[in-house]
Amino acid sequence: MVVWPLLSTLIVLPLIGAAAIFVLHGEEAAVAKSARYAALWTTLITFAVSLLLWINFNPQNPGFQFVENHPWIGETNFTYHLGVDGISMLFVLLTTFLTPICILASWESIQSRVKEYMITFLVMESTMIGVFCSLDLLLFYLFFEAGLIPMFVIIGVWGGPRRIYATFKFFLYTLLGSVLMLLGILALYFATGTTDIAVLLHTHINPALQTWLWLAFFASFAVKVPMWPVHTWLPDAHVEAPTAGSVILAGILLKFGAYGFLRFSIPMFPNATATFTPLIFTLSVIAIIYTSLVALMQEDMKKLIAYSSVAHMGFITIGLFTLTLQGIDGGLLQMISHGIVSGALFLCVGVVYDRMHSREIARYGGLVHRMPKYAFVFMVFTFATIGLPATSGFVGEFLTLVGAFQVNTLVATLATTGIILGAAYSLWLYRRVIFGALTKADLMNILDLSPREVAIFAPLVVVTLWIGIDPQPFFNVFHASVMQLIHQHQLALASSPRSIMLAAK
Amino acid sequence: MIVPALGHLSAALPEIFLALSALVLLVLGAFLGDKATRPVATLSLIALVVAFVLVLLGPDSTTVGFSGLFITGRFAVFLNALILIGSAISLIIALDYFRLQGTERFEFPILVLLATTGMMMMVTANDLIALFISLELQSLALYVMAAFERDSIRATEAGLKYFVLGALASGLLLYGCSLIYGFSGTTNFGHLAAVVSGGPVSIGLLLGIVFLVAGLAFKISAVPFHMWAPDVYEGAPTPVTAFFSASPKIAAFALFIRVMMGPFGHVAIEWRQIIILISLASMFLGAFAAINQRNIKRMMAYSSIGHMGYALIGLAAGSVEGVRGVLIYLAIYLPMTLGAFTVILLMRRKTGPTENIDDLAGLSQQHPLVALVMAIFMFSLAGVPPLAGFFGKFYVFMAAIDAHLYTLAILGVLSSVVGAYYYLRIVKVMYFDAASEPLAGPITRKMAAVLLCTGVFTLFFFANPAPLLNSAHAAALALLH
Numbered sequence: 001m002v003v004w005p006l007l008s009t010l011i012v013l014p015l016i017g018a019a020a021i022f023v024l025h026g027e028e029a030a031v032a033k034s035a036r037y038a039a040l041w042t043t044l045i046t047f048a049v050s051l052l053l054w055i056n057f058n059p060q061n062p063g064f065q066f067v068e069n070h071p072w073i074g075e076t077n078f079t080y081h082l083g084v085d086g087i088s089m090l091f092v093l094l095t096t097f098l099t100p101i102c103i104l105a106s107w108e109s110i111q112s113r114v115k116e117y118m119i120t121f122l123v124m125e126s127t128m129i130g131v132f133c134s135l136d137l138l139l140f141y142l143f144f145e146a147g148l149i150p151m152f153v154i155i156g157v158w159g160g161p162r163r164i165y166a167t168f169k170f171f172l173y174t175l176l177g178s179v180l181m182l183l184g185i186l187a188l189y190f191a192t193g194t195t196d197i198a199v200l201l202h203t204h205i206n207p208a209l210q211t212w213l214w215l216a217f218f219a220s221f222a223v224k225v226p227m228w229p230v231h232t233w234l235p236d237a238h239v240e241a242p243t244a245g246s247v248i249l250a251g252i253l254l255k256f257g258a259y260g261f262l263r264f265s266i267p268m269f270p271n272a273t274a275t276f277t278p279l280i281f282t283l284s285v286i287a288i289i290y291t292s293l294v295a296l297m298q299e300d301m302k303k304l305i306a307y308s309s310v311a312h313m314g315f316i317t318i319g320l321f322t323l324t325l326q327g328i329d330g331g332l333l334q335m336i337s338h339g340i341v342s343g344a345l346f347l348c349v350g351v352v353y354d355r356m357h358s359r360e361i362a363r364y365g366g367l368v369h370r371m372p373k374y375a376f377v378f379m380v381f382t383f384a385t386i387g388l389p390a391t392s393g394f395v396g397e398f399l400t401l402v403g404a405f406q407v408n409t410l411v412a413t414l415a416t417t418g419i420i421l422g423a424a425y426s427l428w429l430y431r432r433v434i435f436g437a438l439t440k441a442d443l444m445n446i447l448d449l450s451p452r453e454v455a456i457f458a459p460l461v462v463v464t465l466w467i468g469i470d471p472q473p474f475f476n477v478f479h480a481s482v483m484q485l486i487h488q489h490q491l492a493l494a495s496s497p498r499s500i501m502l503a504a505k
Numbered sequence: 506m507i508v509p510a511l512g513h514l515s516a517a518l519p520e521i522f523l524a525l526s527a528l529v530l531l532v533l534g535a536f537l538g539d540k541a542t543r544p545v546a547t548l549s550l551i552a553l554v555v556a557f558v559l560v561l562l563g564p565d566s567t568t569v570g571f572s573g574l575f576i577t578g579r580f581a582v583f584l585n586a587l588i589l590i591g592s593a594i595s596l597i598i599a600l601d602y603f604r605l606q607g608t609e610r611f612e613f614p615i616l617v618l619l620a621t622t623g624m625m626m627m628v629t630a631n632d633l634i635a636l637f638i639s640l641e642l643q644s645l646a647l648y649v650m651a652a653f654e655r656d657s658i659r660a661t662e663a664g665l666k667y668f669v670l671g672a673l674a675s676g677l678l679l680y681g682c683s684l685i686y687g688f689s690g691t692t693n694f695g696h697l698a699a700v701v702s703g704g705p706v707s708i709g710l711l712l713g714i715v716f717l718v719a720g721l722a723f724k725i726s727a728v729p730f731h732m733w734a735p736d737v738y739e740g741a742p743t744p745v746t747a748f749f750s751a752s753p754k755i756a757a758f759a760l761f762i763r764v765m766m767g768p769f770g771h772v773a774i775e776w777r778q779i780i781i782l783i784s785l786a787s788m789f790l791g792a793f794a795a796i797n798q799r800n801i802k803r804m805m806a807y808s809s810i811g812h813m814g815y816a817l818i819g820l821a822a823g824s825v826e827g828v829r830g831v832l833i834y835l836a837i838y839l840p841m842t843l844g845a846f847t848v849i850l851l852m853r854r855k856t857g858p859t860e861n862i863d864d865l866a867g868l869s870q871q872h873p874l875v876a877l878v879m880a881i882f883m884f885s886l887a888g889v890p891p892l893a894g895f896f897g898k899f900y901v902f903m904a905a906i907d908a909h910l911y912t913l914a915i916l917g918v919l920s921s922v923v924g925a926y927y928y929l930r931i932v933k934v935m936y937f938d939a940a941s942e943p944l945a946g947p948i949t950r951k952m953a954a955v956l957l958c959t960g961v962f963t964l965f966f967f968a969n970p971a972p973l974l975n976s977a978h979a980a981a982l983a984l985l986h
Binding site for chain 2: 073116138141142145146148149152153156157163164168171172175176179180182183186187189190
C-alpha cells in the first residue's frame with residue numbers, strides 16, 4: 001500500500017503557493033491583491049492538511065510516524081528522511097497555525113513589494129515545517145539554515161529604521177552558531193557512520209566525544225533559543241522586524257533551539273547533558289532574572305516583549321534539562337504556549353503600531369476607553385504571559401517549576417522570582433498602555449479592532465484558553481515520546497562507564 | 506606499429522584539436538581581417554564544444570602517453586570538462602560584452618582557445634617539463650588577455666603587473682623544478698614518486714617542493730602570493746576577469762593536486778603544514794579584506810582568494826575524500842562565480858560600465874530577476890544552505906574532519922561567517938537600499954541564458970547532487986590509485 005507522503009506535502013504546499021505568486025504579473029495593485037489571497041489560501045490549506053497529522057497521529061506510539069525515507073545523496077548515506085513523533089508533531093501544527101495569522105496580520109500593514117513578501121513568507125513556512133520533520137541531520141541543517149535567508153529578507157526589506165543592523169546581526173549570530181553545529185554533525189557522522197536521527201537516538205557515543213559534540217550543538221541552539229549572553233540579537237531583530245516577522249521569530253524560530261536540545265543534545269549525548277546541566281541551569285536562571293529586570297525598564301513595547309521572551313525561554317530550557325516527566329512536559333507545553341502568546345502579544349503591539357506608528361509605551365494610555373475589544377484581547381495574553389491559571393502559560397510554567405523543584409530547589413526558587421518579575425513588567429505595561437486617563441489628543445479617535453483583526457485574535461484567544469483549561473489532548477500527544485526519552489536517558493546514564501565505576505566502588 | 510602511436514594521439518585528441526583550431530582560426534583571422542571577427546568567434550565556440558565532446562568520449566582508464574609526459578584518465582576528464590565549460594561560458598559572455606563596447610577583435614577567442622589548450626595540458630601533465638610548458642602556454646595567453654583593452658591605462662597596467670609577477674612566480678616554480686630534478690634525478694612524476702617513497706627525503710628536494718608550492722600558490726592566488734589578484738581583477742576588462750576567476754583557477758588547482766598527491770603524496774606530512782597555513786591565511790585574508798571594498802571586481806578578487814583557501818582544505822586533508830572535496834568545490838565554484846560575473850557585466854550606466862557596488866542599489870526593483878539570481882549567487886558564495894555553495898564547503902570540511910584537522914575546520918567555518926558579511930552586503934545593496942540612478946545595460950539573450958543555467962544549477966543543486974558527487978569521487982579515486 002502506498003501511503004500518501006503527508007509531511008512532504010506540507011513542505012511542498014507553501015512552495016507551490018510561492019511559485020504561483022512568483023509567476024503573477026500585471027498591474028501592481030492587482031498583483032498585490034492576488035498575492036495576498038493566494039498566500040492566505042495556501043497557508044489555510046496547509047493548515048487544514050496539517051490537521052490530518054493530528055487526526056491520524058497515534059499517541060500510543062513513542063516512535064516516529066508518517067515516516068518517509070528516500071535515498072538522497074547516494075554513497076554518503078545522507079537520506080531524505082522525514083517523520084514526526086510526539087515531540088515534533090505539535091510544532092508542525094504550531095507553524096501551520098501561526099502562518100495564516102501572520103499573512104492576515106500583514107494584510108494592510110505591508111503595502112510595498114507585497115508579492116515578494118508573500119513569497120518569502122511561504123518559503124519561510126516550508127523551511128520551518130522541514131526543520132521539525134527532518135529525521136536526517138544534514139536535512140535538518142539544510143532547513144534550519146535555509147530559513148535564515150527569508151528571515152534576513154523579511155527584516156531587511158520590510159523592517160524598521162535600524163533594520164539593516166538588526167538583520168545582519170540576526171543572520172551572522174545565527175550563522176556563527178550553526179557552522180559549529182555543522183562541524184559537530186560531520187564529527188558525529190564519522191563517529192557513527194550515519195546522520196539518521198532515528199538511528200542516532202539509539203546509538204551510544206563515546207562520552208569524551210559527546211562533550212565536544214554537545215558543545216558544538218549548544219553553540220547553535222543557545223543562539224537560537226536565545227540564552228543569555230548570546231541573546232542580544234533578539235531584541236534588535238524583534239524591534240526592527242515587521243509585526244508578522246516578530247510573530248514568526250518569537251513563535252517558531254526561538255523554538256528551534258529548545259527543540260534542538262530536546263531532539264539532539266539530550267537523547268544523543270546523555271553523559272554530556274548530565275555534565276552540562278548546571279551550565280544550562282545557571283544561564284537560564286541568569287536569563288530569567290536579568291532579562292526580566294531589563295524588560296522592566298524598556299520604553300519600547302516590542303523590546304519589552306522581546307526581553308520577556310528570553311526570560312520565558314529560560315523557563316523552557318530549565319524544564320527540559322530537569323529530565324523529569326513534569327519538567328519536559330511542562331517545557332514542551334510552555335513552548336507551544338509561548339509560541340502562541342508571545343506571537344499574540346507582538347500582534348497586539350502591531351495593532352496600535354499600525355494606527356499610531358509608534359511603539360513607545362509613553363505614547364499610549366487610556367486605550368480601554370476607545371478600544372474595549374483590544375483591551376480584552378491584550379488582557380488575555382498579558383495574563384497568559386504571566387501564567388495566570390486557566391491560561392496556557394500557567395500549565396507550562398507550573399509543571400516546569402514542579403520538575404525543577406524535584407531536581408534543584410535553588411534553581412526552582414530563583415526561577416520563581418522570574419514569575420513575579422514577569423507579572424510586574426507585564427502588568428505595568430498593560431497599565432501604562434490600556435488604563436489611565438485618555439489624555440493624548442491623537443488617541444481620541446483611535447479605532448477598535450477591525451473584523452480582520454478580530455479574526456486574527458479569535459483563534460489565538462481560543463487556543464490560549466483551551467490549553468489553559470484542558471491541556472490533556474496536548475499531553476496525550478507527547479506523553480509516550482517523552483516517557484521513552486526519559487527512560488532511554490536513564491538507561492544510557494546507567495550503562496555509561498563512569499556510573500559503572502561508581503557502582504563498583 | 507601505428508596503433509600505439511595513434512593511441513598516444515587519441516588520448517590527447519581534445520588538446521590537439523583545440524591547438525589546431527586555434528592555429529587555423531588565427532590564419533583565417535590574419536587573412537580576412539576584421540571581417541573574420543564574428544565567424545572566428547562562432548567557430549571558436551564550436552571548437553570548445555567539440556573539444557568537450559571529445560573529452561567525454563576519451564579514454565576512461567588511466568592512459569600514459571608521449572613517453573610519460575602526459576597522463577589522462579577520469580581525473581583529467583572531470584577537470585577538462587569543467588575547464589571547457591568555464592571557457593565556453595566566459596567566451597559567450599565576453600563576446601556579448603565586447604560587442605556592446607565596440608571593441609571586438611578576432612584575437613580574443615583565439616587567445617581563449619590557446620589558454621584553454623594550456624590548461625588542459627596542465628591537467629594532464631605527468632612530468633615537470635610538461636608542467637612548465639603547459640603552465641607557460643596558458644600564462645602567456647592570459648597576460649595578453651589582461652591587457653586586451655590596449656587603450657585603457659588600467660588594463661595595460663594590470664597586464665604588465667600580471668606579467669611581471671607571473672614571470673617571478675614562473676621563475677620560482679622553475680627553480681623548484683630544477684632543485685627537484687637535481688636531488689632526484691628525474692622529472693617524471695611516476696619516477697619521482699618512486700624516489701620519494703624509497704627513503705628519507707633530502708632537504709634539497711623539500712626545498713624544491715616548497716618553491717614549487719610557491720609558484721603554484723601564485724597561480725591560484727593563495728595568500729601570501731595573492732597580491733596580483735585584486736589589481737589584475739580590477740584592471741582587466743570585466744569579461745577577462747570573469748575568465749580568470751574560473752577556468753585558470755581550476756586548471757592551476759588540478760595541477761596543484763596532481764603534483765602534491767602524485768609524486769609527493771608519500772611525503773604529505775612534510776608539506777601539509779604549508780598547505781594548512783596557506784589555506785588559513787587565504788580564508789581569513791579573503792574574508793576580512795573584502796569587507797571594505799567598494800569595487801565589486803576587487804571584492805570578487807578577495808572572494809576568490811578566500812574560496813581558494815577553502816578548496817585548499819581538501820588538499821590539506823590529503824585523502825580521497827579531500828581530493829573529492831576539492832573537485833566538488835571547484836565544480837560548484839565555477840558556475841557561481843561565472844554567474845556573478847555575468848551580473849557584473851550587466852552593470853552599466855549610460856556613460857559606460859560601472860564597477861561600484863553602490864550602483865547595484867535598487868536592482869531588485871528595476872530587474873527583479875537579475876537581482877534574485879545575484880542574491881542566489883551571493884548566498885551560495887557565502888555557503889548558506891540549501892544552495893550549491895554550501896555543498897562545496899560541506900565536502901571539504903567533511904574531508905578535514907575525517908583527517909582530524911579540527912583546528913583548520915573550526916577556523917575555516919569561522920572565517921566563512923566573516924565572509925558571509927560582505928556577500929550579504931551585496932544583497933543588502935540590491936534589496937534594502939533605494940536606487941539612485943537605474944542601471945541601463947541591455948540584457949542580451951545569451952547573458953540571460955547563462956544566468957538562467959548557472960542560477961538554476963546553484964539553486965537546485967541540492968535536489969540531485971549524486972551525479973556530480975559520484976563523478977568527483979571516481980575522479981579522485983582515479984588520481985590516487
